[in-house]
Each structure stands twice: as C-alpha cells, then as structure tokens.
Amino acid sequence: MDRLIYLDNAATTKTAPEVVEAMLPYFTENYGNPSSVYGFAAKNKEAVYMQREAIADILGVEAKEIYFTAGGSEADNWALKAAAESYASKGNHIITTKIEHHAILHTAEYLEKRGFEVTYLDVDEDGVVKLEELKAAIRPTTILISVMFANNEIGTIQPIKEIGKIAKEHGILFHTDAVQAFGQIPISADDCHIDMLSASGHKLNGPKGIGFLYIRTGVKIRSFIHGGAQERKRRAGTENVPGIIGMGTAALRAVETMEERAKEETKLRDYLIKRVMEEIPYTKLNGHPVKRLPNNANFSFRFVEGESLLIMLDMKGICASSGSACTSGSLDPSHVLLAIGLPHEIAHGSLRLTLGGETTREEIDYTVDCLKEIVKNLREMSPLYEDFLKKQGA
C-alpha cells in the first residue's frame, strides 16, 4: 500500500516545510541560550519575543501575556492547578464540562482529591454546553470556569463569548482549552472575556512539544515549573527556541490561510458528510451540524465496532481515529460520545475523520468508497446486525 490518506489532523498535523525551515537555524547556528549576556545568544531573546508578539496579536492581547509551555496539556494543567491554588482563599468550586480533553478532566479529578469541588456540565445532543445550566451551577464559592473552545472528537464549537460574559458578570475566572480551535477559527480574547487560554503547536502544522498559555494581566496565578526567571518567572526552563519559532511561524501561517482554508475544508467536510450519510445506512453524524470545526467529521455506524473499522481503513492506507473503547485502552467508549447521549454500542462504532489543508476531493471519494465496503463487510459479520435484520423481518 503506497498511498497514505491522512485524515487524523485533530490528532496531530504535518509540520509545514516553511515552519521546519524557520526552525532549523535555531538548532545549528543560533543555538545560544536567550538568557545569556553575549550578543550571539541575546538575539535569540529578541527572536523569541517576536514570536510572542505575533501570537499575542492573533488573540488581540499583549506579548507579555503569552507564556510558552511544552504543549497544550501542560497549559491546561497549569491553568487549573495554579488557579485553584491561587484563588483557594476565595472558594473551592470549579465548573467545567463532561466533554473536556483528559488534560482538563484528569486535572479536575486531581483537584477534587485535594478538596476542590468540581461541577461537570452536561451538554446537549450536539455537544453544546447549556448556558442556563452553567448559570445555575455558579455558587458564591466558584473560582474558575473552564470550557473548551471546540471539541477534539466531535468538533462542536462552544458559545465561548456567552460563557465568557457569564463568567465576567459573576467575577469568575474563565479559562478555555483552545487546542483544537486556535489557528482554525478566529479567537479574540477580549470579545470572549477569556482570562486564560491553552493552545498547542502541533495541531496547526507546527512542531510537537510546544504550546502556550495566555494569562490575562491581573490574573494572579503562580509559577508551575519552578527554576529560572524565564517567561516572567512563571515558567522556568531554558526556552525551547526552535519550538517557539516553529509555534509562532505556524500560528502566523494558520491565521494567514485561515479564511481560505476554512472555506475549502468546510466544503470538503460537508461533501464527505453528505456522501457518508446518503450512502451508508444506519449512520449518525455526531456533533453540531453547523457549529463545528471546519475540518471535523464524526460518525457512528451502527452494528460496527470502531477498532475493526480503523484497522480495515489502515489496510487501505487511510489514517483515522475512533472513540471505541478498544482504541482508548479502557473498557468504556469515549466520554464525549457518552455525554452527547449515545448508547455504548453505538459509541463503540464511531469514526473521526479530520481533514487538513492538503486533503483533496479525490481522497474523500476514495475514503467514502472504502468506508462503504468496509462497513458493509463488518455488518455482515455482526451478530447485532443479524438480530436487527431478523427484528425488521419479523
């Protein structure tokens, strides 16, 4: 199998050649430590600052409010743990949702073990947070609301602006995990009243191992990694200069191409959804039909198990992912699919296809053709399908 069709861009993306090119000199030539005094290294301090400024501009914030981290998970951990600790004197209640990434959910569970109380908001069948429920969950002791900008599995985009407004009205800190959204859809920190925002480099054709946390001036959260004075003493460790250059370059590239890319991806995504829904029976589209990331399609095929589907697709050269238990290493299928109300057996048969800037219509056609055949074959092997047909016939 020579062909490779990569439809798992929500998992990670290819580092863009121009991003790699921008990074390379910082490994081999400009390798100086930005904290050093001599001119050779000091210019790297300037280079890091330029990237910080570029990213800040994208969000409409100030450069000093961007703190580079080793990725999205670190940013999420930092935001939650440090905010909880810093604001513990005000209260011990945190509000988040049932569909967050594990970097948020497991951090929230960790905080629960340490005396914090966490409300996990339900979502509707499209995966959207219910604003009335959010309002009702707020207590005098609520110190933090953390709601993801867009979901990594089903692509649903949350009403972040409205959520931010509610948080602001109640004087509660608002954090958003924007790992899937940053660089894909426009984000303004001020418009959405965002106090903290997590993002990652490798989801937008940047390198792995780099991300950032935006912390609004005035938010008093402590350092997460203790040590040197880097990142305004809030995140110690010698700067990952090539990573930061890569992150900034990729972010700029993503924003410059955003409009055109979103248009193209949305068109292809909708074509993919249309074909799958029309040509494969007993299929459900998961996530909001319109308010979803331009590159995300997520389906449940009844009577079929997700891992089998992935292996079959892999044999056709197609890379995808599933919310099946078998792919998560636990017995339960995806918490996101359960949260939108899917029964277990239907959640097990889910498939996520996430397009990229290079995805072609021809690739989508090939994928749907393969998918039709594979789902048909797996159903023929499925006792659930057999029972279903017998019930239909009876």
Add this chain to the structure above:
Amino acid sequence: MYSEKVMEHFQNPRNVGEIENASGVGTVGNAKCGDIMRIYLDIDENRIIRDVKFKTFGCGAAVATSSMATELVKGKTIEEAMKVTNRAVMEALDGLPPVKVHCSLLAEEAIHAALWDYAEKHGIKIEGLEKPKSDIHEGEEEEEEEY
C-alpha cells in the same frame, strides 16, 4: 500491535456466517463493552462438530479469536472441543496484546455456550460444561434510536 496471524485471521476470517437449524447456538459478550460473539454448531449423531460458523461484533482481536476458535473445533468431537481453551486459541494466534486477552476468553465462552445450548436441546450432559455466565442482554438497556 497484533501478530501477523491475528491480522491474517482478521482480514480473512474463517467460518463467518450462520447455520440454519443449528444443533447449538451460543451468544456471549456485551455490546456495552464492545464485544459480542455468536457461535453456531452443527453436531452429528456421533457427537462430532460437522460445521461451525460465527458472527462477531468487536475489535480485530475479537474477530481473529472467533475465527481461530471455529477452526480449532471444526471436525472435533464435543469432548475434544471442550479442551479448546482460551490459551489454545491465543497460542494458535501467536499471542494477543495483554488488553485483548479477554477476547480469547470470550471465544472459549462462546463455544461453551453453543455446546450448552446443544446439550439442553438434546437433554444430555457434557462433562465439565457449566451454564454460560455471560449473556448479551445483561445490563443492556433497550434503546431504539432513530437514524
């Protein structure tokens, strides 16, 4: 992640299908956990498994273990089939990843469940065979979704 044997059986599963008026049918597993296996046995008057078919909803390992289990019992006597353990299925597949060992147990249980069904229908007792404990309807809610 999987051995070549597992992949081969997953891609070309043996004995997929149904047997009409089967001597015994056994279904084990639970849709909630993502694995259901159904085994059909055709057993002749000499207690020899003349034919066997399966249907499985599950991961690659679940399909491969079903396929291998049917191969191992085909043409065997009931007593010989009783000796086909999950370990035997696993060995025949050159091993399974630790998280997939339960699939081979399910295959053994499915064979036993089909034999139990046969024994009950024919009013006989099979040495060492116990009533199957798994049931697909256990803990399962009746949910009919509209698509």
